[in-house]
């Protein structure tokens with residue numbers, strides 16, 4: 001099969017098209033004929049650093065849609081021919097290839113109204129957003145939330161979930177993405193370059209019940225000043241700086257890391273995501289579609305910033 005393989009760890013140029021053997025499956029796995037794979041920042045981080053053991057010969061790609069080609073003997077909920085979507089764990093080769101082996105309990109049937117491109121764009125970011133906003137963030141009807149990085153792959157889904165949960169949504173993004181973020185359900189978009197989010201929240205809401213940070217840097221540290229006492233702060237990127245204000249305000253800080261999450265929650269999460277997509281509470285946001293052979297171009301575009309939603313690669317057979 002054709003696959004985009006790491007020749008080493010480094011820049012996007014290390015992603016090379018190679019012939020590789022079709023994967024063999026274990027009894028608890030399925031073999032998927034891959035149709036589309038979305039790019040996530042973690043792919044770029046792994047490509048550069050070799051995290052999770054992905055060095056020369058490794059295959060990335062952790063947001064997948066396709067059709068079931070073969071099922072292992074222990075698999076009961078899927079059959080050959082089913083259209084599926086999933087986010088695999090980071091223990092084996094990713095799906096930047098024509099075929100991919102994955103443990104079946106992480107896989108769900110693709111909602112019929114979604115194409116393969118849209119379905120590939122939603123599992124990793126959707127699981128992260130759901131865990132952060134609803135599971136760890138406990139966002140409730142009538143509460144107020146601030147989402148930082150609202151136009152990105154995770155943020156664009158988090159805004160939709162927060163809006164659907166009945167919260168008032170403040171969203172931080174660049175002015176170029178303000179219209180999109182408003183259309184996803186943000187009540188008030190804060191321009192990250194011309195407005196100070198702390199001042200805006202102080203002035204317009206006093207404080208928020210939940211702050212969800214998808215960017216990192218000092219957002220968590222600064223954001224502690226505008227989270228209500230006993231409120232919650234969830235981050236998916238290592239926060240920097242002095243976090244001691246959280247102690248004095250009784251703020252609960254949650255870290256969400258999908259890569260280290262429990263399989264139990266991942267299995268529940270993909271089921272929940274399927275329901276949200278079927279009911280069209282959640283809609284994938286795709287900014288760009290490229291053939292898999294252009295993976296290096298996609299990595300460069302993601303790393304140069306300024307985009308929104310997801311970049312998706314299509315796989316030809």
Ligand SMILES: NC(=O)c1ccc[n+]([C@@H]2O[C@H](COP(=O)([O-])OP(=O)(O)OC[C@H]3O[C@@H](n4cnc5c(N)ncnc54)[C@H](OP(=O)(O)O)[C@@H]3O)[C@@H](O)[C@H]2O)c1
Nearest residue numbers: 041042128149151152153154155173174177236256257258
């Ligand atoms: N822990 C986990 O489980 C987990 C899971 C998924 C992702 N992540 C991490 O979370 C981060 C976001 O992921 P993603 O997929 O949403 O990334 P993404 O699609 O690249 O989006 C990032 C967004 O951040 C905004 N941004 C960039 N620089 C900013 C700045 N200085 N201040 C405020 N906003 C800025 C950009 O939008 P604007 O230009 O419009 O502001 C961009 O759309 C990445 O670091 C990723 O590795 C962690």
